[in-house]
Amino acid sequence: MKKLLNTLYITRQESYLHKERETIVVKNGDQKLGQFPALTIGNILCFGQVTVSPFLMGYCAEQGIGLVFYTEYGKFLARVQGRQSGNVLLRRAQYRWADDAEQSLSVARLMVAAKIANSRAVLLREVRNHGGNEALTAAGTHLNASLRNAKIAESTAQLMGVEGDAAATYFSVFNELLRGSGFVFGGRIKRPPTDPVNAMLSLTYSLITQECNSALQGVGLDPMVGFLHQDRPGRASLALDLLEEFRASWADRFVLTLINRKQIKLQDFVTEASGAVRLTEDARKSLLVAYQERKQDEMMHPYLEEKIPLGLLPHCQAMLLARHIRGDTEFYPPFLVK
Template sequence: MKKMLNALYITRQESYLHKDRETIVIKNGDEKLGQFPAINIGSITCFGQVSVSPFLMGYCAEKGIGLAFYTEYGRFLARVQGRQSGNVLLRRAQYRWADDPEKSVSIARLMVAAKLANSRAILQREIRNHGENPSLSNMVNRLGISLRRVRVAGSVPETMGIEGEAATGYFSVFNELLRADGFAFGGRVRRPPADPVNALLSFVYSLITQECLSALQGVGLDPYVGFLHQDRPGRPSLALDLLEEFRAPWADRFVLTLINRRQVSTRDFVTEASGAVRLTDEARKALLVAYQERKQAEVMHPY
C-alpha cells in the first residue's frame, strides 16, 4: 500500500524555503520557522509572497515533491514540474484514446456517472439525517434520471450537456444543505466568487485539482489531454476530468461540514472592491489544517 505523505502549506508572507541536506527549511527573515525531512513530504503549496531556492525547486522536481504557487487569496499561479515520469507508450495510448470519439465517450460517461451518483448521495444523506424535503427528493429523482441518460449517451458533447444540466439542478438546492446563520447560496459563481460559499468551493476545488494533476503526472499520464473536457492551451483537462468525481464527496461535503459545524463564520471573509469574496488569512490557515485532517481520514471501500 502506498504511504500517504504530508503536505506543507506556506501562508506566512515573505517566507523563504531552502534545502539543507535532505531536509526542507522554512525561514522568515532571520527567524527559523521549521525544518522537515523531505522524505515525509509529498507536496508544498505556497500562498502569496513566498520564495523558494532554485536548489529546492530542482530537488522537488527530482524527488517528485509537488511544488505549487497560489496568490495570497488562493488563485492558482504555477507549479514546478520535473522530468516526465512514466512510459511514453502509455501517453501515446492516451492520445489515441482521446482522439477516438467512441473511446473518449466511454470514459466520459463513467466520470459523469460517478459525479452524478456522488451528488445524489449527498442529497440522500441530507434527507436521511434531517427528514423528508420535497425539493431535495425531487432533485434526487431528477439526478437518477440523468444517471440513466448518461449511461447511454452517444457522444462527449451529449454527456457534457447532461452533466451541465444535472450540475445546475444540484446547485439549485445546495442552499437547502446549509444550516448556519449568515450563509446563503444563490448559485455557482466562479470568477470571481461572489459569496462565502462560492469562495470556499472554488478554493477547495483548486486544491483538489492540483492533487489530481500531481497524481496523473506521478503515473505518467498527460494531465492536459482529457476525455470529458476539451483540449485548451494551459488547461489540465484530464485533471479536471478526474476532479468531477471528487467534487461532491470530497469538496462539497467538506465545505458543508465547515459551515454547518460553525468552523467558519461570515467574519472569516472579506469583500474586495471588485466584489470578489475571499477568506481571511487566519481562516485560510484553519481551512488548510481541516483539509489536511480530512485527507488523513480512512475510508473503507465497499468492495
C-alpha cells in the first residue's frame, strides 16, 4: 500500500522556498523557518505571497511532489505539474469512456449514489447520537428516494438534477447539525462564501479536491477529463467527480467537528468589503493543522478491507477507478460510509 507522505502548508506571507541538496528549505527574509527531507513530502500548499525557486518547482515536478498555490484566503489559483505518469493506454481508455455516454453514466451513477448515501449517513448519525429530529429524519427519507432515482437515471443531465435536489435537501437541514456554537447556516453559497460555515466548507472542499487531483495523476488518470462534470478549460473534472464521494463523509464532518468542539469560533472570521467571509490567519492555521491530523486517522476501507490513513482514501479510490477503466474489475466500488 502507498505510504501517506506529509503536506507542507505555507501560510506565512513573503515566505521563500528553495531546494538545498535533497531538502526543502522555508525562509522568511533571513530567518530559516524550517528544513524538511524532500522524500517525506507529498504536497506543498502555498497560501498568499509565497515564492518558490524555479529549481524547487522543477524538482517537485520531476519527483511528483504536488505544488499548489492559493490566495491568502484559500481560493485555488494554480498547480505546478510535471510530466504525466502512468500508462498512455489507460488514459486513452479513459478518454473513450468519457466520450461514451453510457459508460460515463455507469460510473457517474455510482459516484452520485455514494454522495447521497454518505450525506444520508451524516444526518442519520446525528439522529442516532443526539436523539430524534423530525427535520433530519424527513430529509433522510427524501435522500433515500433520491438514492433510488440516482441508480436509474437515464442521462448525465438527469443524474445532475437528482444530485442537485439531494444536495438542496441535505443543506436545508445542515443547520440542525450545528450544536450550541452560535454558527448559523442558511444554505450553500460558494463564490464567494458569505458566512463562516460556507467559508470553512469551501476551503475544505478545495483542499480535498487537490488530494483527488494528486491521486488521479499518481495512478495515471487525467484529472481534467471526468464522467459526471463536463469538460471545461482549467477545471479538473475527474477530481471533482471523485470529490463527490468525500464531501459529506470527510469534509462536512470535519467542519462540523471543528465547530461543535469549538475549535473554531465566530470571532475567527472577518468580513471583507465585498461581503466575502474568510478565516483569520491564525484560525486558518488551526484548520490546516486539524486537517493534517485528521488525514492521519486510520479507517477500515469498506471494499479493500484494509486499514488505511484517511489521507490515502483518494489514492485508493483513484486506484480502483483505474482498475475498472482498464477492465480489471466489472464495477467501480465507490466509497461508502458504513
